[in-house]
Amino acid sequence: MPPKRFTILVIPEGSHKVRRFSVERVVLKRFFAVAAFLSIGFFLLVFDYVQINLDQKELHRLRVENRSQGEDLHKLMVKLDDLRKELVVLAQNDAKVRVMAKLTKPKNDSLAGIGGPAEADVSKQFDDIQRRIDTIRRQIDLRRESQEEIQGFLNDERSLLSAKPTGWPVKGWLTSTFGMRRDPFTGKRKMHEGLDIAARTGTDVRVTADGIVSSVRTEPGYGKMVVVEHGYGYRTYYSHNSKNYVKVGQRVKRGDRIAAVGNTGRSTGSHVHYEIRLNGLPVNPKKYL
Ligand SMILES: [Zn+2]
Structure with missing residues (x-):
């Protein structure tokens, strides 16, 4: 007890x-x-x-992560849309060149089909991105085929002699040659894929071989530029112009005036940045002067 x-x-x-x-x-x-x-x-x-x-801390972390992923996805989507827009411009240029070259069927399926507002749902966003990438890839293939066809046409139409870039695009003096050099803006070693020929602003820039103008545009780096397709794999670029005188699709003969020397884009003085590409690869233009 x-x-x-x-x-x-x-x-x-x-x-x-x-x-x-x-x-x-x-x-x-x-x-x-x-x-x-x-x-x-x-x-x-x-x-x-x-x-x-x-x-709560975990939730906050996940929310932040989710938001930044959403932002990343959005940025990616914007980049893809920029790519698509570039391809639209290329397709338009291509169409003009094809008309000049009398190549009938336009190599162009709808690029307007993609783009538009981004999906809100993350899983759908990934599908959306994949779809955009596929369409862009298809477009690039089409462009390549079209370019090859245009090259073929140019090859048939003219001799190698008239298609091969020859001589100087402008009367001036060489200020920078082809090859590795220190970038005048960043100071970093970088490949210089052309020749810089200094001349007074307004001096005529002349095309160095027969061909068809394939692009007339303004770029942040190159400024106002003209690109000419010559056939036999040759393509020439003339940049930093103060004026471009030609239109996309226009036929040009060696020596024709296509632009005026200038200082547009990333340039430290009035000059022509002259590039020659053979089958898409930059070659030393000095060998063609
Ligand atoms: Zn240059």
Whole structure:
């Protein structure tokens, strides 16, 4: 039989009186039960609190991550759209050259079909991106085929002699040659894929072989530029012009005036940046002067 009552002694230090409390067993039992209950409750609360705090941090991290991924996807989509727009311009140029070359069927399927607003759903966004990439790839293949066909036409129409770039595009003096050099803007070593020929602004730039103008455009680096397709794999580029005198699709004969020397784009003075590409690869124009 356990005792009915307990006596609790409180003994202070020094000469203070000892206190004694008499407690019933039932009361003491209840007290411990309640104490145990409260402390378990307290621990559960603390545990919950810590857990919620951690979850919240995780949630915040995921939200931030999600947002930045969304932004990345959006940037990618914008880049793809820029690519598509470039291809549209190329396709338009191509069509003009094809008309000049009397090549009938236009090598062009709809590029307008893709683009438009980006999907909101992430899984759909990936599909969307994949679809855009596929369309762009198809377009590039079509352009390549078309370019080969145009080259073929040019080969049939004229002799290698008239298609091969010959002589200087402008009367001037060489200021930079073909090959590795220090970039005048960034100071980094970089391939210079053409010749720089300095001349006074407004001086005539003349095409160095017969051909068809395949591009007339303005680029941030090259400024106003003209590209001429000659056949036999030859293509010439004339950049930094102050004026372009020709239109895409126009036939030109060696020596025809196509532009005026200038200082447009990334240029440190009035000059022509002259490039020759043979089968798409830059070659040293000095060998063709
Ligand atoms: Zn140059």
